[in-house]
Amino acid sequence: MLVDEGLVVARPGRGHFVRSQEERPLLVRRPRVAAGTGSPTEALLTAQGVRATWDSESTTARADARIAERLGIAAGDPVMHTAYVYRADGEPVQLADSWEPMAVTGGTLVVLPEAGPYAGIGVADRMALIGVEVGTPVERVTARGASRAEAALLGTTPAAPVLAVERTYYDRAAGRAVETADIVLLGSRWAAEYGTRPTPADGSADTQG
Structure with missing residues (x-):
């Protein structure tokens, strides 16, 4: 009952904790950062003055009908x-499940996203x-309530509002999907921001007299 009322946070494997009433800074999710900057999520959080950490687990699986349709397999x-x-200053703020066709990455050095010589650099x-x-x-992007499993991982209450993102990356040359994720x-904790503010051709800011 205390969890459902938002007074206590359940952390799997650790126990139950009184929820802090301290306001947490709002994080802004923006489009992918420039190539070559490592983990996009880490770079995004670091740019906002937040320490980013994450846990991950990779396993081979068989695509179900939903994922197969998104990947075109x-x-x-x-x-x-x-x-x-994903955690911001130690607090869980984001979940993600990613699927990549083994037909694309199987047998390569990047088959494991978070292991090997190229671990953690982003899709x-x-x-x-x-x-x-x-x-x-x-x-x-849609809005919905968190499931009980999601709420437990995020340290929030079941049905708490979350942003749900279905993301798919495509090979620009072949047009095929190479990764899809549920985020x-x-x-x-999050607001989403899209688009880029235009910059005047001379590089100066627009001003009005």
């Missing part, structure tokens, strides 16, 4: 599934290493 085809929990930079250039991913952002 047959249901049952092998994929690499990676589950993430775009990893794909570039195997000759696949991706553009800006396609994202579908869950804690609604009380």
